[in-house]
């Protein structure tokens with residue numbers, strides 16, 4: 318085969334055969350196809366799109382390009398969850414124990430945070446001693462024993478996607494629905510799940526700012542998953558502002574524990590319950606979302622989910638006492654109020670800006686080698702639709718550095734207020 322023929326076919330809007338896509342992925346991974354031809358291919362896909370069969374073939378070929386987790390020794394339907402990314406999104410810390418308490422195995426590979434979004438691994442490492450570098454045998458043993466384990470991503474998962482994504486990043490071809498969908502789904506398929514619940518974010522803080530685009534992306538991912546025999550569904554949720562009230566690792570862990578105890582903020586509680594209910598359905602424990610929700614509420618009310626959290630933390634070397642006593646988690650030396658400059662209703666909170674401010678406090682990484690400070694972060698005292706008087710706190714900085722003036726300024730800029738009443742935004746737009 319010749320790459321130029323494949324590019325020509327795609328450029329002219331013709332459908333590629335599975336073998337052609339597989340050939341491209343292998344040849345590009347091996348270095349036999351140069352970056353300039355792969356760029357031309359990505360641009361052709363950007364303009365011409367892909368059929369469902371093409372996107373599924375690309376996904377599968379990328380999933381097969383590196384290690385694939387064999388989770389066949391884990392009993393039951395392994396259900397995974399993936400979010401397209403957001404600020405303050407700690408739902409995995411809540412869903413994992415809930416779903417495991419329903420006896421559904423959750424074998425989760427998670428990433429670290431980079432830039433303005435946080436990573437589940439960093440959050441979990443707020444528990445002193447928590448280990449996420451786990452050998453595959455041990456990972457499988459932990460899931461069979463506790464129904465829940467979270468490991469850091471293996472070095473050689475989907476190398477073809479890694480290479481293509483880096484190229485797309487510098488050739489203006491990231492924002493293509495089939496390319497995003499196949500990139501995300503290739504990682505999920507390689508990570509070995511039987512069923513996948515996707516949380517596709519929309520709004521100012523999301524990759525897909527427009528609802529219709531988010532729906533198209535969700536449909537593309539659901540079709541890919543189902544065509545590769547993974548039961549897949551997607552929830553479209555709002556990321557017009559950070560989720561919950563806290564951004565920062567230990568602060569988010571504390572908020573997740575409060576949510577498991579039934580005392581979490583409304584948006585985080587609702588999204589976590591919705592995603593967990595869908596996971597209960599895909600995991601074969603409920604016939605519909607309503608039945609799933611009843612099961613989820615039960616394991617929250619009878620503390621089974623909270624007990625599961627303790628068992629999970631202990632099993633990976635962390636201190637389970639911190640689940641009962643979150644004050645054992647590290648706290649920042651200094652708390653500084655960021656005060657409203659005007660009275661009014663909160664109209665918008667720029668999520669990425671809040672994430673960036675948290676990163677500058679030390680909660681996230683500007684480069685992948687930065688060391689993070691688990692204690693620091695931001696508490697949002699006011700969310701969209703709340704009324705604040707001038708001089709009331711909009712947010713609280715939890716900091717371990719003396720001079721935070723520039724970060725306070727960033728937070729003030731992230732907030733917009735209005736004299737007119739502002740309704741609280743809708744949280745969940747659709748299930749696909």
Ligand code: URA
Pocket residue numbers: 482491496497498500501
């Ligand atoms: N996240 C991914 O993993 N891949 C994309 O293409 C975009 C976002």
